[in-house]
Each structure stands twice: as C-alpha cells, then as structure tokens.
Amino acid sequence: AQSVSQHNHHVILSEAASLELGCNYSYGGTVNLFWYVQYPGQHLQLLLKYFSGDPLVKGIKGFEAEFIKSKFSFNLRKPSVQWSDTAEYFCAVNHEYGNKLVFGAGTILRVKS
C-alpha cells in the first residue's frame, strides 16, 4: 500500500529563514505528487504539484519542490519564509491512474515575526 512520510511534525522558524520540509513516499510505480497547505481556519489548498517533466516545480507564494525519483522524495522549499506562511503543510501522492490521494501526517509550521 502507498504511504507518505513527513519528517517533522512541528517546525518553528524566524521570518526570513529558509524552509525545507521533507516528504518521502513508498510506491514503486509512476506517481503524481502534491503539496497542500491549510492556513488557520481555512480549507486545504493546493500549493504545487508534479506530474512529469522538470523535477523542480514552482508553486504559489514562492514555494518550490524537487522530485528525486531515486530517493522517493518530494521536499518542499522556500528561501525566505514570512509570518503569513504559518500553516500546516501536507504532502500527498496518487499513483498514475489512481483516484485517491494518500496524505502524510502533516507538518505544522510556525513562523515567528
């Protein structure tokens, strides 16, 4: 069965610090990869997604993620976080012809101003 691991459950950073959130998945076939964000009191929103092509994908609000197939990883990065990035971040995967997303447990990011 597919599974997704997110390495850190809580991350605290100061504004302007760089961010990297780890995500590893277990599935041997072709996968589609996603990062979703949930701001306090809001619904889950898509940050970025990878289906094929350039393994470095850029999303909204300055976020990017790199797909490393050999490591089964899809880490999320941002060079300089802002207080408004405080949220919970979820990595998710579905297989190429799948209908459902499998989510990681989430990482709660708190950015101190």
Add this chain to the structure above:
Amino acid sequence: DTGVSQDPRHKITKRGQNVTFRCDPISEHNRLYWYRQTLGQGPEFLTYFQNEAQLEKSRLLSDRFSAERPKGSFSTLEIQRTEQGDSAMYLCASGDRSEAFFGQGTRLTVV
C-alpha cells in the same frame, strides 16, 4: 463563493445516533471525494464518485457508513449508530485527476 461547500460545519451527536453530512461540489467537477481527518493525521480517503457512480470505497468505510451522489451533483455521507471513534473532520473534495479542491469540512463530535 464557487468553492466546495459542506454542511453542517459542526455536528455534536450522542453515541448511537445517525448523522448525515452534505457536500456541494464545484459544479463542473465530475469527481467527488470524501476524506476523514483526525487530530495529528492527514486526510484519509473514504470514497470516490465519478458522476453518480461510487467507484471506490476504502476499507475504513464500515457498513455503518454510506455515501450517495444522486444525479451526480451534491453528495451525502451518512453514519449510522455513531461511535466515539467516528469523531473526526469529514472533508469533501471535487476536481479531476490533476487537482482536488477541498471544502472546509464538517467536524463531528460524538459524545
């Protein structure tokens, strides 16, 4: 607001009662999903509809759970004989294979 709408937002019920939640997807989306999220976990897939057809169900969906999507529009999720372990956030999403748009969820508390 043309996003995914869920009703109610909160539901408190006594153990053993039945509850029903409604989801109104984005109108042009054929696919509709239900997920469940508990504290400290990511959303877990429950079931998936393509138009009115329920095409996939998780093993998490016991026989106390039933979902429908009549006419391929809104969907309902019913839980019969609720148990305390059913307390969770129930999320609905609509979209296509490339993206799922989530609603704000219905938070169920079973007391």
